[in-house]
Amino acid sequence: MRTAALELWRTAAYREERYLAIDLTGHRAYRAWQTPALLPLYEEMIVTGAWWDYVEEIANRRVGPLLRDFRSELTPVMHAWAADEDLWKRRTSIICQLSFKEATDTALLTAAIEANTGDRDFFIRKGIGWALRQFARTEPGWVRAFVDGHPELSPLSVREAVKHL
Structure with a gap:
């Protein structure tokens, strides 16, 4: 499968x-x-695909489930990706827990967001807001406190995060 997918x-x-x-x-x-x-297969696809549609699918349907099933192995990788020079790996680290609900690792989410709050790239700012908005469906108080405690978040990130609060 790996060989066929990469080819x-x-x-x-x-x-x-x-x-x-x-x-x-x-x-x-x-x-x-x-x-x-x-x-490594997903990483290659993320870096070489380098666009939102590929990255969202890979982050949410491939990397996210791996993170859920292999937390101890993948959490350090997502922390590293949060600070990587490649913006698509950073975006993956931010949005890979979108479907986790109460299983969201708030320490990882916090680290991924905080590592990227200064980034002016639209896809990073939108990803931050999206990740927070999704988690707000499960933990609205946590998200409100996070947004209030991070005045450095971009207006786009904040608008997306609090959209349904």
């Missing part, structure tokens, strides 16, 4: 071929291969 990804002439490569990695027949050993 499809690397030789893609059309965006849809890359979508297929991402879909292939998540096919139920390959569930047993969803281990931290696949992280």
